[in-house]
Amino acid sequence: MSAATVSRVLNDSPLVVEPTRARVQAAVDELGYRMNATARTLSLGRSTAVGVLVPFFTTHSAVERLRGVVARLARHGQRGYDLLLFDVEAPEQRADAMRDLADRNRVAGLLIVSLPIYDHEIDALQRDDLPAVLLDVTHPRLPRVVVDNVHGGELAAEHLLAKGHSRIAFLGDHPTNEYGFTSSEDRRRGFGAALERAGIRLEPALERFGHPDRDEGETLARSLLAQPSPPTAIFAASDVQAIGVLKACEALGVRVPEDVAVMGFDDVDLAEIVGLTTIRQPLRESGGLAADLLVAAIEHGVHDPVEEVQALTVVERRTT
Amino acid sequence: MSAATVSRVLNDSPLVVEPTRARVQAAVDELGYRMNATARTLSLGRSTAVGVLVPFFTTHSAVERLRGVVARLARHGQRGYDLLLFDVEAPEQRADAMRDLADRNRVAGLLIVSLPIYDHEIDALQRDDLPAVLLDVTHPRLPRVVVDNVHGGELAAEHLLAKGHSRIAFLGDHPTNEYGFTSSEDRRRGFGAALERAGIRLEPALERFGHPDRDEGETLARSLLAQPSPPTAIFAASDVQAIGVLKACEALGVRVPEDVAVMGFDDVDLAEIVGLTTIRQPLRESGGLAADLLVAAIEHGVHDPVEEVQALTVVERRTT
DNA sequence: CTGAAAGCGCTTACAG
DNA sequence: CTGAAAGCGCTTACAG
Numbered sequence: 005m006s007a008a009t010v011s012r013v014l015n016d017s018p019l020v021v022e023p024t025r026a027r028v029q030a031a032v033d034e035l036g037y038r039m040n041a042t043a044r045t046l047s048l049g050r051s052t053a054v055g056v057l058v059p060f061f062t063t064h065s066a067v068e069r070l071r072g073v074v075a076r077l078a079r080h081g082q083r084g085y086d087l088l089l090f091d092v093e094a095p096e097q098r099a100d101a102m103r104d105l106a107d108r109n110r111v112a113g114l115l116i117v118s119l120p121i122y123d124h125e126i127d128a129l130q131r132d133d134l135p136a137v138l139l140d141v142t143h144p145r146l147p148r149v150v151v152d153n154v155h156g157g158e159l160a161a162e163h164l165l166a167k168g169h170s171r172i173a174f175l176g177d178h179p180t181n182e183y184g185f186t187s188s189e190d191r192r193r194g195f196g197a198a199l200e201r202a203g204i205r206l207e208p209a210l211e212r213f214g215h216p217d218r219d220e221g222e223t224l225a226r227s228l229l230a231q232p233s234p235p236t237a238i239f240a241a242s243d244v245q246a247i248g249v250l251k252a253c254e255a256l257g258v259r260v261p262e263d264v265a266v267m268g269f270d271d272v273d274l275a276e277i278v279g280l281t282t283i284r285q286p287l288r289e290s291g292g293l294a295a296d297l298l299v300a301a302i303e304h305g306v307h308d309p310v311e312e313v314q315a316l317t318v319v320e321r322r323t324t
Numbered sequence: 325m326s327a328a329t330v331s332r333v334l335n336d337s338p339l340v341v342e343p344t345r346a347r348v349q350a351a352v353d354e355l356g357y358r359m360n361a362t363a364r365t366l367s368l369g370r371s372t373a374v375g376v377l378v379p380f381f382t383t384h385s386a387v388e389r390l391r392g393v394v395a396r397l398a399r400h401g402q403r404g405y406d407l408l409l410f411d412v413e414a415p416e417q418r419a420d421a422m423r424d425l426a427d428r429n430r431v432a433g434l435l436i437v438s439l440p441i442y443d444h445e446i447d448a449l450q451r452d453d454l455p456a457v458l459l460d461v462t463h464p465r466l467p468r469v470v471v472d473n474v475h476g477g478e479l480a481a482e483h484l485l486a487k488g489h490s491r492i493a494f495l496g497d498h499p500t501n502e503y504g505f506t507s508s509e510d511r512r513r514g515f516g517a518a519l520e521r522a523g524i525r526l527e528p529a530l531e532r533f534g535h536p537d538r539d540e541g542e543t544l545a546r547s548l549l550a551q552p553s554p555p556t557a558i559f560a561a562s563d564v565q566a567i568g569v570l571k572a573c574e575a576l577g578v579r580v581p582e583d584v585a586v587m588g589f590d591d592v593d594l595a596e597i598v599g600l601t602t603i604r605q606p607l608r609e610s611g612g613l614a615a616d617l618l619v620a621a622i623e624h625g626v627h628d629p630v631e632e633v634q635a636l637t638v639v640e641r642r643t644t
Numbered sequence: 645c646t647g648a649a650a651g652c653g654c655t656t657a658c659a660g
Numbered sequence: 661c662t663g664a665a666a667g668c669g670c671t672t673a674c675a676g
Contacts, residue, residue: 041430045362051362074411087408088408090407091394091398274594277567277594278598
């Protein structure tokens, strides 16, 4: 039995007749032989790994999305896909990772989470025939799973408006930030537009921008609350930032929701624990869907730049 | 300029004279040539990826550890290491992942988090000369970074005792569970021993065991609190379980810490947010250290089965 | 249906 | 110091 035959057996080739197949299989089992994945990849010209590019992967929302990805990937294909994780914790890492991953044959496909991608990068990917799908970012040329952040902002405004608030603040990421994140800004746009429609203007004095983390959220909320005429409601562009707001309120003796209502965005597990009212987006599911799209692109060459828009819902809890 | 020369230049071989080096480099830059990592791995016989085996990787503590690993790995070596993530969400996946990862050349080394490893598996690893280090698990034959869970249990008991409690409950994982986790049981042992020393017996009626998640923690806490003579303090073997306890208290109208004190273990970010008193273990740092040990093993052949024991501290907050 | 042979893109001992 | 050649462990067209 030659290497070729063994290879055929291991790849379920119909060219092998049963008796030989059994003989080979027996030997394989007997010797505990395992195929060298690297050689296979080199020979085939395609990898069995999928690269996932994710910023701040320890962030609750990133982790939740990844969980969906991992669960789905493990189940696909006879052997499943390996998951090569690339964490982006600094702006310059984005391009590095993109370049590294696009290396020929390194991965069978790319899943890009929350990070913007540029045209020349897409050109490079398509030149190498490397499938890519986006999660929580959008680009007309690539399949993607997203939510309508503008609409999410509207939902938040409507909820706060319905609660009778009129002096409403927004707290989010810097409109232009070094990572190129735009979710926060989109949410702010929808939020502002909905307020506008209700005859309320989102005053610059009631907007605060900073890094998307808890401490910054707390700092910004303090400055919002320290004003002569503080807001009666604060919408934070993410749950982590909202948790920071809650912390500031607690430190300042400001009661929630009596003195100020607060809302977040995402519905990470933390939100439920602290009773935060928020806009829920299906994080886990979106990861699974994105993984499906990527596998479809890899295995069946499905590259249509479909856009899967996931539903957003208001989850009312104790902070409004 | 032959392939050999290009290879030498790209690998910083001292065998290349400057003028040629420059010429090659220029061509490389010009063409945007990138070396095929797969071929390199095959030729060299060693991968540039590290495999990380982790159960429930979306768990707060697992993520925190991973963060340390990722940060450190990215920085090591000229090219850094790729991170192959293997999530274990069901008992049988453990062995599968172990076998998959141990495939020749797949990875340069293995980092095993929280999962027990068996002697025959270690034999296999050593036969293949594949370095491995353990994180949050122990085995005398492998380098590892751990905490002294028994001592952690003692610390918890001492803290509760100092607060004047004598009717103290324990809530943790099943002593024997399908994943082979032993941390909870170790903590219980130290906890029980310290109580014993203070003349207090950890009554079976005050012990509860279940899956290490929040909902189960809540369920178990309810049954603990529903007893005719409920405990005045509950020590949960992890913060997630403790959060479940807090939720049960809230639902039952039991005041914390007035009616019942609660303590957790780990000090994940959640603990700070909800004001949970807990035993802190340096999760992130332990990940970094484990990564260092692994890289040392891979690059310098350092295989001594050292045991790095990380310090544990009581972090007192609002729940005791 | 099976095997010998070439090829995937590197690395490195061996000549020169 | 540089290049031709063999080899890493697979896959697959090509003969038979």
